[in-house]
Amino acid sequence: MLSPLTKPSETELFGIAFLDSLYRYALVLTRRHTEAEDLVQETYVRAIEAYGRLREDSNIKAWLFTILRNQWFNELRRRRSAPQFAEADGEHSVVDALPSNASGAQEMMESHENALMVREALSKLPPEFQEVLILREFEELSYQEIASVLNCPAGTVMSRLGRARSKLRAALVEFGDAAFSERKKA
Incomplete structure (x- = not known):
């Protein structure tokens, strides 16, 4: 377990390096930019809440991806009982945010x-x-x-x-x- 005296700034910064990766993965799952943003935000909220229970040798990147995926499945379960609405999220493809390298x-x-x-x-x-x-x-x-x-x-x-x-x-x-x-x- 991490020390309970961990500074909030460390807690807030622990997964920032993975923000873009999580967003791209959220786009694959949700297929909508706004939902992907919300999903990543909810992932970080859950991760910060659970950060104190994280073991020191944990793989933070895989842990964050798991939280994101579980959050998405929870959202899908909630939607089953709610009315469905179709919403267009613009002309951008789900994979538009994928990185490319060129010089x-x-x-x-x-x-x-x-x-x-x-x-x-x-x-x-x-x-x-x-x-x-x-x-x-x-x-x-x-x-x-x-x-x-x-x-x-x-x-x-x-x-x-x-x-x-x-x-x-x-x-x-x-x-x-x-x-x-x-x-x-x-």
Whole structure:
């Protein structure tokens, strides 16, 4: 257990480094920017409340992702009994917030085009495949950390990740073929 004398400023800052990662993951789960923001905020509220019970050797990143996912499932359970309303959250895709790296102008252009293709292909995958790909490839969680977050065996994570990568690869080939056909027509 952490010391009960932990300063509030330390408590407030302990997971700030993961804010963007949590937000991207929340977008995958909620598919709406405002809901993702609310979910991340609620995650931090819960984490700060439980911070004093956290063991010193705990993996804070995996712990925060687990809290976020559990909060989302709690929200889904609450919604089952409430009336459903459809709400458009703008024109942005769920995966618009995914990071990309580029340096020169040509590289930036190619990287942007590739990122758009990856984002489009990723958005077409089922949510469970999006979730495991985001956690592994973008948030760089280990298989064991992902298993902890998803509350499933590591073997399930590995097989789901394999299927997700295969589906993403096929979608990217399809997008590449479509882009090639478009260029050929021009």
